Amino acid sequence: MIRSMTGYARTELKKNWGKAIWEIRSVNQRYLEIHIRMSEEFRELEFAVRQYIRSNLDRGKIECYLKFEGGYKKEEKIILNKNLIKKILNTIQWIKLHINEGNINFLDILKWPGVIEIKRDNLDEIKTEIFSSLKFTIKKLIEVRVHEGILLKKIIEERLDLIKYEIKKIKIQLPKVLKLYKEKLFLKLKESQIFIDKTRFEQEVLLLIQKIDISEELDRITIHIAETISIINNIESEPMGRRLDFIMQELNRETNTLASKSINSYITAATIEIKVLIEQMREQIQNIE
Known part of the structure; x- marks a missing residue:
């Protein structure tokens, strides 16, 4: 399931021994980076806290704080x-x-x-309850990240639909563009009064059209779009941010080739629009786990 790397969760635990507050902040980061801050008496929990975070989160900069306000008893x-x-x-x-x-x-x-x-004689009991509170806080953080991930998924799907629309427009125009290009070449040869037989002319035109044909790039972009949709609809909890980022790079590369082959202002405009949409998706994908 798609999850954002951004989130915040807070849990306050009140008991007869006092009060413990967990605060966890999460922002985007290429890898998993964990910062933990807690009082000395609970320092031995740090390793277990770090391991639990690692087992539930894959990417992001995590700032985890434990604030403890202990109540005091006469016998302590x-x-x-x-x-x-x-x-x-x-x-x-x-x-x-x-x-x-x-x-x-x-x-x-x-x-x-x-x-x-x-x-404190009951310090072990307190640590157990505080660690259970951490688990609940991590669960809340994941829920926040999942909710934001759903919003990111919607944004990406909207951009993909717009790209598919631009691809469709290009494919409709492509035969007309190639035909017009062929006619322009023929007209230029006629105006220059250069004699060339029809068969030779057709061969040369075919070679030129093959060089500027963008059908292959359009097909690859369509494949990358399908792959992106497949990834963001994956119900597994595995991280997908890096895979999506790679696909955005591939989409951008194919679009650059598309732009370099363009011989028509209409196709050029559509290509620019596709590049803008890819960049918008890439910015959102930076926040995906």
Whole structure:
């Protein structure tokens, strides 16, 4: 199923031990790039969080944040990291000595990561519940990405229909264009008074028409359109962004050849319109997983 790489999900978990908030942002990226931020007491969850994200998402820049606000019980111990506090104070004193500015705010020091550790007897239980909340958040993110993917699919289908319409117009005009081209050649030869027998003339015209014939390019574009439709209608969850990007490159290449062979302003205009539509699709495909 087509999925966007852009999305946002937030889950707030409230329990007797406090509150945990997961926030996950996702934007387009060529590969999967994961950034995780959480408090020290849950740092050992990072590997499992990273692996779970990798098992559910294939592409995108993922920013995953865990905000934890713990409730405190009387039986829980508050442990101060005295060595860290001394280092912070020494650093602040050194800065104050050299720039002669700033005051020490002890509350800010206590907020420093790793200064305070709450000894919780139920920490394993808390971690299990928080990880379950992560799974739910990832599910919400995927739903957002799928919803946006459906919108992208609609945009791509609209552009493909417009390209097919332009191809149809070119195919209708092509026999007329080739006939007119043949007549122009004959008229020029007649005006230049160059004698050439009819058989030779037909052979030369045939060679020239073969060089400017765009039927093959039109057929290839039609094949690429069919392949694109097949990919975006695939109900499997496998990523398709890279495949679609490759097809856009091929479509663009065939259209460039089409433009170089064009001998008629009508076909040239249609080709330019096709190029514009391909570029519009390519921009949207950059957001597909």
